[in-house]
Amino acid sequence: MGVPLVYAVLSGFKSTDQLSRNPIGLPDPWITSNYTDILGSGSFWQLVGSSTLIAAGTTAVVVAVSALAAFSFARFAFRGREMLFTLFTMGLMFPFAVAALPLFLLLRSMGLLDNPLGVILPQAAFGLPMTIVILRGFFREIPAELEEAATLDGCGPLGFFWRILLPMARPALGTVSVLAVVGSWNNFLLPLLVFNEPTWWTIPIGVQQFQGQYSAEYARVFAYLVLAMVPALAFYAVAERQLVGGLTAGATKG
Amino acid sequence: MTSTFLPDKRSGPDVGVPSPAAGPARGRTRRRAVHWLTAVGFQVPALVLFGTLVLLPMLFALYASFFRWGGFGMPDDYIGGDNFTRLFQDPVFLGDLWRCLLLVGLSLLLQLPFALALAVALNQRIRGRAVYRMLFFAPYILSEAITGVLFSMIFAPDDGLADHVLGAIGLDGVGGQWFADPSTVMATLFLVMTWKYFGFHMMLYLAGLQSIPAELTEAALIDGAGPWQRFRNVTLPLLAPTLRISVFLSVIGSIQLFDLVWVVTAGGPDHHSETMAVTMFQYGFKRYQVGYASAISVAMFGISLVFALAYQRFVLRRDLQGATTTMRGGGS
Numbered sequence: 001m002g003v004p005l006v007y008a009v010l011s012g013f014k015s016t017d018q019l020s021r022n023p024i025g026l027p028d029p030w031i032t033s034n035y036t037d038i039l040g041s042g043s044f045w046q047l048v049g050s051s052t053l054i055a056a057g058t059t060a061v062v063v064a065v066s067a068l069a070a071f072s073f074a075r076f077a078f079r080g081r082e083m084l085f086t087l088f089t090m091g092l093m094f095p096f097a098v099a100a101l102p103l104f105l106l107l108r109s110m111g112l113l114d115n116p117l118g119v120i121l122p123q124a125a126f127g128l129p130m131t132i133v134i135l136r137g138f139f140r141e142i143p144a145e146l147e148e149a150a151t152l153d154g155c156g157p158l159g160f161f162w163r164i165l166l167p168m169a170r171p172a173l174g175t176v177s178v179l180a181v182v183g184s185w186n187n188f189l190l191p192l193l194v195f196n197e198p199t200w201w202t203i204p205i206g207v208q209q210f211q212g213q214y215s216a217e218y219a220r221v222f223a224y225l226v227l228a229m230v231p232a233l234a235f236y237a238v239a240e241r242q243l244v245g246g247l248t249a250g251a252t253k254g
Numbered sequence: 255m256t257s258t259f260l261p262d263k264r265s266g267p268d269v270g271v272p273s274p275a276a277g278p279a280r281g282r283t284r285r286r287a288v289h290w291l292t293a294v295g296f297q298v299p300a301l302v303l304f305g306t307l308v309l310l311p312m313l314f315a316l317y318a319s320f321f322r323w324g325g326f327g328m329p330d331d332y333i334g335g336d337n338f339t340r341l342f343q344d345p346v347f348l349g350d351l352w353r354c355l356l357l358v359g360l361s362l363l364l365q366l367p368f369a370l371a372l373a374v375a376l377n378q379r380i381r382g383r384a385v386y387r388m389l390f391f392a393p394y395i396l397s398e399a400i401t402g403v404l405f406s407m408i409f410a411p412d413d414g415l416a417d418h419v420l421g422a423i424g425l426d427g428v429g430g431q432w433f434a435d436p437s438t439v440m441a442t443l444f445l446v447m448t449w450k451y452f453g454f455h456m457m458l459y460l461a462g463l464q465s466i467p468a469e470l471t472e473a474a475l476i477d478g479a480g481p482w483q484r485f486r487n488v489t490l491p492l493l494a495p496t497l498r499i500s501v502f503l504s505v506i507g508s509i510q511l512f513d514l515v516w517v518v519t520a521g522g523p524d525h526h527s528e529t530m531a532v533t534m535f536q537y538g539f540k541r542y543q544v545g546y547a548s549a550i551s552v553a554m555f556g557i558s559l560v561f562a563l564a565y566q567r568f569v570l571r572r573d574l575q576g577a578t579t580t581m582r583g584g585g586s
Contacts, residue, residue: 001389001390001393001449001453002389002392004404004405004408004415004449005392007408007415008404019413020413023413023415023418024415024418024419024422061303064299065299065300065303066300068296068297068299068300069296069297069299069300069301071296072293072294072295072296072297073297076289076292076293076296078289078290078293078294079290080294081293084297084301087304088300088304091304091308093506093558093559093562094308094312094555094558095506095509095510095531095554095555095558096510097510097512097530097531097534097535097551097554098312098315098551098552098554098555098558099307099308099311099312099315099551100534100535100538100551101311101315101318101534101538101539101544101547101548101551102310102311102312102314102315102318102548103307103311104539105314105325105544106306106307106310106311106314121303121307122307124303125303125304125306125307125308126307126308128300128303128304128308132300157292157296161296182395185397186395186396186397186398186399187397188397188398188399188512188513188516188517189512189513189516189535193539203397203400204397204398204399204400204513205399207399207400207403208399208402208403208517211403211406211407218407218410218413221403221407222407225400225403225404228400229396229400232395232396232397232400233392233395233396235395236391236392236395237388240388240391243395244391244457244461247454247457247458248457248458248461
């Protein structure tokens with residue numbers, strides 16, 4: 001399972017010539033220039049920065065908006081609630097590709113092409129169903145007594161939401177944030193459509209372009225791939241518990 | 255349902271608001287309206303975002319699918335159902351459907367049982383269990399684009415790792431064109447998909463396995479059941495809800511497959527690895543037949559929807575009761 005990854009790391013330390021003569025063994029000599037060249041170039045860091053900004057923006061929007069909606073779904077009884085909730089849960093099975101084309105036209109008419117908002121807002125919108133479903137589950141478990149106590153102490157709905165519910169739901173917010181970050185980080189189709197100019201390219205787009213550009217220099221492409229994997233794997237190592245918890249909760253509650 | 259913010263008929267006396275006795279009916283109606291507005295007010299940002307960027311584009315795709323349209327200005331050349339008639343005579347689209355079925359079949363018959371076997375194995379107390387879990391799940395974290403580029407180099411004709419390994423163990427003629435050969439491209443793609451996704455399903459199963467009380471397996475052990483019997487009669491039935499979810503996600507994933515194929519083969523050679531989403535992309539963004547591409551979108555949506563509804567109706571029904579009671583409520 002790890003063989004492709006190890007192979008990529010080792011190949012990055014070879015020259016392309018070495019790679020074709022000695023594809024399987026250890027590098028001899030170890031060449032670091034593939035890695036250092038990429039780390040020294042501004043374009044790679046631009047991808048990392050752009051991916052980070054877009055992931056952070058998407059997460060902030062989707063979590064804030066979903067928390068409000070999930071709060072209303074979990075703690076209020078109101079006419080039309082079931083209908084609205086069904087509408088959002090239906091969104092769980094909308095393939096993004098279905099909306100891609102008209103979404104592109106919409107973003108074009110709104111002047112959001114080559115603009116990070118053109119990726120952030122649609123990603124947040126498509127992330128809503130899953131986030132709302134997970135958060136609603138957590139919000140429902142907070143005891144009604146707390147709500148009553150807060151109300152007696154003079155909290156309005158918004159005060160209860162802000163001062164009590166959100167702090168108590170911090171683990172849940174962490175989980176949905178991790179899911180949103182990973183989803184945004186790995187998205188390919190939407191950035192591919194929205195970003196014509198390299199200014200805002202994200203890592204998946206950058207990787208594809210790099211391979212196209214240096215298709216003959218295998219060792220360089222391997223080094224590039226490995227570096228492109230590092231942020232995601234590092235994030236995974238840190239947030240593993242929340243990610244796995246979120247995926248299993250999302251999958252079974254969805 | 256816990257709610258103290260909205261005093262409605264079901265929730266009994268309102269403990270929250272120190273109400274000025276039971277006011278006249280008009281005051282109650284007004285208070286009700288205010289509460290409704292408060293509750294719905296929290297939904298407004300979500301509704302605006304979801305409505306404009308998810309629902310509106312979907313509806314527009316449906317509208318555009320009835321036109322011959324190049325994507326500029328508004329569609330005006332109405333052609334009724336012609337795009338759909340064309341769709342179901344288009345060999346590429348029919349091939350997409352066939353390839354989708356193929357991937358679904360392979361996933362259900364090979365990938366998921368493999369993931370299940372590994373999950374059962376990793377659920378034992380074995381050395382380094384946590385490391386294995388990390389390792390198997392790591393590919394799921396990588397984007398399909400990165401996975402695609404990695405494997406397009408591993409399966410590169412002649413120079414790739416795959417051919418070298420086969421050559422080293424004396425199987426020179428076996429590999430070869432991989433993604434470039436119409437007869438092997440789907441199998442190779444499926445291999446890559448398995449590498450990337452089985453860890454996710456394995457994690458789902460592990461979570462399911464941990465929720466099975468150990469007493470049940472122990473009881474079966476005491477009753478003299480062998481490993482296979484314990485698995486067949488205790489583990490498998492109790493894992494069924496998890497399995498059903500995993501199958502659902504796997505099928506929906508196969509219907510939507512795009513990134514991996516686009517990066518690795520872009521649908522080639524000669525459409526032999528094309529998926530519905532890739533065909534849509536080709537027509538919509540490369541050939542500017544936006545009306546026809548919209549019809550493909552609508553067909554994809556229809557297929558997902560029919561599958562999802564049928565699956566919920568016939569397979570998931572038992573699991574959803576209790577878990578999401580709201581699904582049975584209004585609307586659905």
